[in-house]
Amino acid sequence: xxxxxxxxxxxxxxxxxxxxxxxxxxxxxxxxxxxxxxxxxxxxxxxxxxxxxxxxxxxxxxxxxxxxxxxxxxxxxxxxxxxxxxxxxxxxxxxxxxxxxxxxxxxxxxxxxxxxxxxxxxxxxxxxxxxxxxxxxxxxxxxxxxxxxxxxxxxxxxxxxxxxxxxxxxxxxxxxxxxxxxxxxxxxxxxxxxxxxxxxxxxxxxxxxxxxxxxxxxxxxxxxxxxxxxxxxxxxxxxxxxxxxxxxxxxxxxxxxxxxxxxxxxxxx
Amino acid sequence: xxxxxxxxxxxxxxxxxxxxxxxxxxxxxxxxxxxxxxxxxxxxxxxxxxxxxxxxxxxxxxxxxxxxxxxxxxxxxxxxxxxxxxxxxxxxxxxxxxxxxxxxxxxxxxxxxxxxxxxxxxxxxxxxxxxxxxxxxxxxxxxxxxxxxxxxxxxxxxxxxxxxxxxxxxxxxxxxxxxxxxxxxxxxxxxxxxxxxxxxxxxxxxxxxxxxxxxxxxxxxxxxxxxxxxxxxxxxxxxxxxxxxxxxxxxxxxxxxxx
Numbered sequence: 001x002x003x004x005x006x007x008x009x010x011x012x013x014x015x016x017x018x019x020x021x022x023x024x025x026x027x028x029x030x031x032x033x034x035x036x037x038x039x040x041x042x043x044x045x046x047x048x049x050x051x052x053x054x055x056x057x058x059x060x061x062x063x064x065x066x067x068x069x070x071x072x073x074x075x076x077x078x079x080x081x082x083x084x085x086x087x088x089x090x091x092x093x094x095x096x097x098x099x100x101x102x103x104x105x106x107x108x109x110x111x112x113x114x115x116x117x118x119x120x121x122x123x124x125x126x127x128x129x130x131x132x133x134x135x136x137x138x139x140x141x142x143x144x145x146x147x148x149x150x151x152x153x154x155x156x157x158x159x160x161x162x163x164x165x166x167x168x169x170x171x172x173x174x175x176x177x178x179x180x181x182x183x184x185x186x187x188x189x190x191x192x193x194x195x196x197x198x199x200x201x202x203x204x205x206x207x208x209x210x211x212x213x214x215x216x217x218x219x220x221x222x223x224x225x226x227x228x229x230x231x232x233x234x235x236x237x238x239x240x241x242x243x244x245x246x247x248x249x250x251x252x253x254x255x256x257x258x259x260x261x262x263x264x265x266x267x268x269x
Numbered sequence: 270x271x272x273x274x275x276x277x278x279x280x281x282x283x284x285x286x287x288x289x290x291x292x293x294x295x296x297x298x299x300x301x302x303x304x305x306x307x308x309x310x311x312x313x314x315x316x317x318x319x320x321x322x323x324x325x326x327x328x329x330x331x332x333x334x335x336x337x338x339x340x341x342x343x344x345x346x347x348x349x350x351x352x353x354x355x356x357x358x359x360x361x362x363x364x365x366x367x368x369x370x371x372x373x374x375x376x377x378x379x380x381x382x383x384x385x386x387x388x389x390x391x392x393x394x395x396x397x398x399x400x401x402x403x404x405x406x407x408x409x410x411x412x413x414x415x416x417x418x419x420x421x422x423x424x425x426x427x428x429x430x431x432x433x434x435x436x437x438x439x440x441x442x443x444x445x446x447x448x449x450x451x452x453x454x455x456x457x458x459x460x461x462x463x464x465x466x467x468x469x470x471x472x473x474x475x476x477x478x479x480x481x482x483x484x485x486x487x488x489x490x491x492x493x494x495x496x497x498x499x500x501x502x503x504x505x506x507x508x509x510x511x512x513x514x515x516x517x518x519x520x521x522x523x524x525x526x527x528x
Contacts, residue, residue: 073419076423077423078419078422078423094423096419096420096423098416098419098420100416102414102416102417102420104417104434104435104438105520105521106438106441106519106520106521107438107520115420115424115434116420116424118434119421119424119425119426119430119434120424120425147519147520148520149520149522167424
């Protein structure tokens with residue numbers, strides 16, 4: 001909090017590519033400030049401007065506590081900015097995946113995935129096809145009757161993703177969703193997420209603190225400074241194929257280096 | 270040893286204790302007005318069965334009526350507290366006063382103010398059982414996962430949906446543990462308040478039987494009535510434990526073995 005005045009006056013970093021301008025933004029944040037509580041609460045974000053275009057996979061990358069999750073909640077409409085503007089396309093169907101699977105332990109997998117449709121007034125019978133389709137996307141159609149505690153961590157996270165997808169969202173928001181999973185499970189979920197995004201033409205905002213994950217997944221990375229957070233660099237990732245070959249390429253390594261440098265500059269500022 | 274069912278050991282211990290007790294009384298020729306043998310207690314239970322059962326039924330009625338009121342009142346007030354911190358701040362001190370004042374100290378006053386002895390006993394028992402249900406349900410309603418709350422908000426849940434689909438299931442394990450405590454306390458309250466009332470009136474419970482028998486130095490009958498009080502307490506506990514298992518068995522960690 002003490003350095004809140006000094007970080008605002010930092011010179012712009014070298015690579016600041018604007019969001020693609022040819023399409024209207026699905027979600028746009030302009031000059032957003034956010035404080036928790038009233039008055040002198042903790043300032044999480046300052047002068048944050050960010051927009052995500054249709055079909056984009058945007059990662060928000062930054063150190064812990066830099067306000068990435070807050071930015072995601074502003075994009076979801078769950079929080080209102082202290083000042084500045086948040087613009088969401090009207091009637092934007094939004095799915096949200098939390099850091100933890102956040103399932104209802106008392107409800108079966110089916111009932112958990114049904115929840116968003118149930119809240120919209122659909123009966124189990126009406127929602128059945130959509131729920132089974134959602135579970136199919138994440139490869140869990142055969143455990144619909146199981147309870148969350150009977151599943152592994154990775155499977156629970158898949159259920160959580162199915163729940164976000166069941167409303168056929170246009171915008172999918174993920175808040176460090178795979179951070180608690182082991183490396184292999186995480187890699188597999190990363191790949192599944194990309195496949196689903198491609199198949200459904202989703203617009204994705206993905207919060208992470210892993211440079212490698214961000215570079216592998218994103219079409220664009222917004223690098224955040226330490227708190228109060230704002231975007232200090234934007235890295236575009238051009239790669240037609242996201243596969244093992246990409247992961248092992250010199251191009252990938254160069255992008256990771258470049259992103260790491262931007263991240264380090266943001267943390268020292 | 271590991272193949273034996275879990276209930277066998279405690280049952281064997283109880284049978285063993287009863288046999289030792291019986292043997293001691295017979296061997297030392299302890300007079301029954303000092304310590305009756307279990308066999309004599311059982312015989313008394315059989316002989317005085319009709320009147321003891323009536324008393325058991327009366328105590329059971331008082332306990333159940335008070336518990337039902339405590340559940341209704343405690344849950345209703347807990348929902349109110351969960352909806353408004355201000356209401357909680359205003360009313361919680363009263364709930365605490367009700368909880369910390371020993372019921373035996375208040376019972377004589379209540380017995381004076383309330384005409385019907387039965388109603389007075391129910392009121393005393395209610396006061397004892399009310400607080401655990403209120404306190405545990407308030408915590409339970411507040412314990413809902415904050416991220417699930419956000420999810421409900423994101424998908425535009427109505428207040429009714431949030432209560433039914435999120436808050437109530439989240440509160441259920443807490444409520445049930447409060448209910449187990451309240452069940453035991455209610456029986457203590459019912460018996461204690463009846464002691465304060467003294468043996469009087471047409472309809473009386475097990476406490477009056479114990480008082481009566483002690484005036485007449487009928488020790489075996491005191492033991493018989495005491496045994497019925499214990500059995501009633503055990504029955505209440507087992508009932509709520511089964512209820513808890515049935516409601517939470519599939520999903521809550523407290524009721525499921527490690528996978």
